[in-house]
Amino acid sequence: MKTIALYSIKGGVGKTAAAVNLSYLSALNAPPCLICDLDPQGASSYYFRITASKKYDSDKFLKGNKKIHRNIKATDFENLDLLPSDFSYRNLDIELSEEKKPQKKLKKNLESLSDDYSHVFFDCPPNLTLLSESVFSASDIILVPMIPTTLSIRTYNQLIDFFTANNLDRSKIRAFFTMVEKRKAMHREILAEYGTAPGFLRQTIPYNSEVEKMGVYRAPLTAVKPNSIASKAYRGLFEELMAESGL
Amino acid sequence: MTGLPATEIIKFNTCTDSISVPHILRNSGFNTASPERRKARRHYFDTFEWQAFSRGLVIQSEGRTISINALSTGRTVATASFPSTSACFGSEYFPLGNFSTLLSKISPLRAFCRVASFEVEVHSLRVLDHDEKTIGIVTDESIGSIASDKKGPYVHILTLTPFRGYSEEMAHVRKALQGEMPESVSLENSGLFRTLMHESGKEPGDYSSKISLKLDSQAPVHESALRLLRFTTEVMRRNEEGIRKSIDTEFLHDYRVSLRRARSIFAQLKGVFDPQTANRFRKELKGLAGRTSKLRDLDVYLLQQHKFSATLPPALRGGLIPFFASITSARQKIHRQLKRYLASEDYRKFMSEWEEFLSVTILPDAQNAPVASTATGKSASAAIRKSWKRLLRNGRLVSRETTDEELHELRIDCKKLRYLMEFFASLFPTDKTGAAVRHLKKLQENLGEFVDCSVQLKFLHEQLDAAARNGCDPSLAASLGGLMTRLYEQQEETRSIFHNIFRSFDSDRAAILFEEMLTDKK
Numbered sequence: 001m002k003t004i005a006l007y008s009i010k011g012g013v014g015k016t017a018a019a020v021n022l023s024y025l026s027a028l029n030a031p032p033c034l035i036c037d038l039d040p041q042g043a044s045s046y047y048f049r050i051t052a053s054k055k056y057d058s059d060k061f062l063k064g065n066k067k068i069h070r071n072i073k074a075t076d077f078e079n080l081d082l083l084p085s086d087f088s089y090r091n092l093d094i095e096l097s098e099e100k101k102p103q104k105k106l107k108k109n110l111e112s113l114s115d116d117y118s119h120v121f122f123d124c125p126p127n128l129t130l131l132s133e134s135v136f137s138a139s140d141i142i143l144v145p146m147i148p149t150t151l152s153i154r155t156y157n158q159l160i161d162f163f164t165a166n167n168l169d170r171s172k173i174r175a176f177f178t179m180v181e182k183r184k185a186m187h188r189e190i191l192a193e194y195g196t197a198p199g200f201l202r203q204t205i206p207y208n209s210e211v212e213k214m215g216v217y218r219a220p221l222t223a224v225k226p227n228s229i230a231s232k233a234y235r236g237l238f239e240e241l242m243a244e245s246g247l
Numbered sequence: 248m249t250g251l252p253a254t255e256i257i258k259f260n261t262c263t264d265s266i267s268v269p270h271i272l273r274n275s276g277f278n279t280a281s282p283e284r285r286k287a288r289r290h291y292f293d294t295f296e297w298q299a300f301s302r303g304l305v306i307q308s309e310g311r312t313i314s315i316n317a318l319s320t321g322r323t324v325a326t327a328s329f330p331s332t333s334a335c336f337g338s339e340y341f342p343l344g345n346f347s348t349l350l351s352k353i354s355p356l357r358a359f360c361r362v363a364s365f366e367v368e369v370h371s372l373r374v375l376d377h378d379e380k381t382i383g384i385v386t387d388e389s390i391g392s393i394a395s396d397k398k399g400p401y402v403h404i405l406t407l408t409p410f411r412g413y414s415e416e417m418a419h420v421r422k423a424l425q426g427e428m429p430e431s432v433s434l435e436n437s438g439l440f441r442t443l444m445h446e447s448g449k450e451p452g453d454y455s456s457k458i459s460l461k462l463d464s465q466a467p468v469h470e471s472a473l474r475l476l477r478f479t480t481e482v483m484r485r486n487e488e489g490i491r492k493s494i495d496t497e498f499l500h501d502y503r504v505s506l507r508r509a510r511s512i513f514a515q516l517k518g519v520f521d522p523q524t525a526n527r528f529r530k531e532l533k534g535l536a537g538r539t540s541k542l543r544d545l546d547v548y549l550l551q552q553h554k555f556s557a558t559l560p561p562a563l564r565g566g567l568i569p570f571f572a573s574i575t576s577a578r579q580k581i582h583r584q585l586k587r588y589l590a591s592e593d594y595r596k597f598m599s600e601w602e603e604f605l606s607v608t609i610l611p612d613a614q615n616a617p618v619a620s621t622a623t624g625k626s627a628s629a630a631i632r633k634s635w636k637r638l639l640r641n642g643r644l645v646s647r648e649t650t651d652e653e654l655h656e657l658r659i660d661c662k663k664l665r666y667l668m669e670f671f672a673s674l675f676p677t678d679k680t681g682a683a684v685r686h687l688k689k690l691q692e693n694l695g696e697f698v699d700c701s702v703q704l705k706f707l708h709e710q711l712d713a714a715a716r717n718g719c720d721p722s723l724a725a726s727l728g729g730l731m732t733r734l735y736e737q738q739e740e741t742r743s744i745f746h747n748i749f750r751s752f753d754s755d756r757a758a759i760l761f762e763e764m765l766t767d768k769k
Contacts, residue, residue: 048380049378049379049380050380050412051378053412053415071412072411072412073410073411073412073413074410074411074412074413076373076380076381081411218379
């Protein structure tokens with residue numbers, strides 16, 4: 001089982017869109033796949049039309065294995081399951097801090113799934129908290145979507161600094177640019193500077209209004225509009241990720 | 248409400264085929280989507296002795312896909328593409344993988360043949376919740392005969408398959424459907440399978456060459472012996488077709504075992520039949536066995552093809568290709584001969600006389616058959632005891648050199664005892680016979696392996712001689728030489744452990760087991 005986190009300190013950069021589309025491609029090409037919605041806003045759960053059952057909450061999530069197993073739901077797509085988030089996840093950080101080894105918690109809680117799925121995607125909430133640290137340790141790849149702006153570059157550097165300061169494995173981090181608008185000079189400049197930098201994937205995701213419409217389709221764009229520009233870009237990203245990271 | 252299991256089958260009375268699932272569901276607040284309709288022919292497969300069924304599995308093909316499913320849940324365990332319309336196949340028919348591995352686990356030797364075929368009309372749709380999320384699939388299936396003149400389906404079933412995490416919601420769907428169809432009953436997947444087999448006149452698990460007769464210990468042994476002979480004859484009859492069609496090697500094998508059992512009954516239950524008649528049939532049965540033995544020998548070589556090849560270093564394996572090719576063509580010829588014989592007037596006449604003999608239940612004249620009226624239990628104990636003691640006596644006589652002849656003879660003694668114990672197993676407590684048979688089995692395995700090696704060595708030697716006469720190909724000679732070396736090593740190894748194994752059979756513990764079995768009749 002390979003684990004890939006869609007992570008960014010900044011919000012609104014396209015984490016959920018990437019998690020939903022990449023997990024769908026993974027279910028198609030390297031089944032079976034699970035997407036874990038860790039964001040209390042539950043956007044990826046919403047995209048798949050899934051709500052957690054009434055009995056499910058952050059408490060169950062922290063209990064792990066069996067409780068998690070019981071609350072996984074099938075999406076409408078073959079070989080793609082989802083662990084929905086619950087609004088109670090907003091307290092995950094406080095609850096995690098009361099655990100013995102919070103950084104290792106997520107990894108431990110998902111151990112029993114290793115035979116069930118070949119790939120697991122985490123859709124993470126923005127911020128850099130204890131939950132993020134738990135995600136870092138549980139993930140083989142930390143995939144960071146970035147809008148080509150100076151602020152994005154700044155938070156990316158914050159992340160790198162955090163990894164260095166905490167002695168974490170920086171080689172897990174892969175960044176890629178999203179919502180790219182070639183007509184904007186700043187986008188072009190940042191792409192020119194970072195597009196080929198180490199740790200950055202070559203494939204970029206262009207700004208495409210179809211991606212926003214996923215909220216209307218409530219399905220992966222790669223499934224409903226496989227030939228849209230954004231879908232093709234996600235496919236390119238997926239292939240690059242698979243090839244480059246040996247997933 | 249408790250959730251549904253992974254798959255829930257609801258069977259409906261066939262007279263209600265005008266149900267509209269979407270309509271019923273709409274009235275209960277569920278939408279449906281992606282309706283699909285297809286018509287297909289579904290075939291079920293199993294071996295002659297229902298080995299898939301007895302392991303709780305069902306093999307079925309539909310269109311170009313074949314799958315192995317769990318009998319109890321209907322869950323698919325393995326699938327493969329199945330482009331042909333073949334009625335029989337073995338595991339080697341499929342590319343290496345999950346499917347073929349599972350097939351060979353179910354039966355390494357037997358062919359899987361079509362046991363029943365149906366015309367299936369499937370109508371499936373997705374059930375959606377208020378969020379338009381699929382919560383499961385409802386499949387409406389009509390399964391009927393492939394013969395066009397038959398009216399109406401055998402069964403009309405609805406299958407509810409909840410998506411993961413939605414069994415509670417699908418339980419509401421079931422309630423809604425069942426509410427509209429009060430005559431419907433829930434059906435286990437295995438029940439559906441049995442119904443379908445029943446409709447096509449098949450009885451899963453109805454064949455086994457193992458003797459399953461329940462004998463009456465007080466009945467005259469003549470009556471019991473006839474019942475045993477009728478049983479073995481029935482097994483022979485049922486295997487004739489498989490031998491003729493050469494479906495797999497086990498038809499002939501079971502046929503031959505039945506023949507040997509029949510001969511053994513005559514040989515070991517002396518004084519039960521009129522000696523003149525008995526001798527005549529014994530001779531005839533022996534002749535029949537003789538007609539089949541060559542084919543069986545060749546089958547055994549062909550079955551060992553992979554094993555033989557694997558024991559040789561790669562450089563010597565090539566020489567075996569022409570060797571096995573010649574065995575294959577010899578087998579074809581001999582099979583044709585046997586097939587002709589089975590279709591001949593001679594065979595028909597013999598079998599009808601034999602079956603006529605088995606149907607006469609009048610006790611033979613006491614002068615000619617003095618023990619015919621003895622109680623079966625008494626006769627059985629006496630015969631087993633005699634056979635067991637003879638085996639012990641002869642085994643103790645085997646010299647330190649353990650010559651081939653000694654071991655050959657002893658193997659026959661073993662077989663005789665084993666047959667008797669099988670014939671009369673129903674008269675003794677199962678735990679006692681089981682334990683005694685286990686002891687005997689170990690000895691039999693040792694002797695069997697030894698004799699097989701020596702028979703094969705002899706055969707290979709003859710092949711080598713024949714090859715030498717016809718201007719021998721050196722690679723063939725090398726391969727045969729290699730094989731003979733391996734067989735010889737194996738034979739010597741079994742010879743070297745014989746005395747140890749026999750000692751355990753001849754131990755006090757084993758003797759107590761036999762004594763207990765023989766005195767502890769039911």
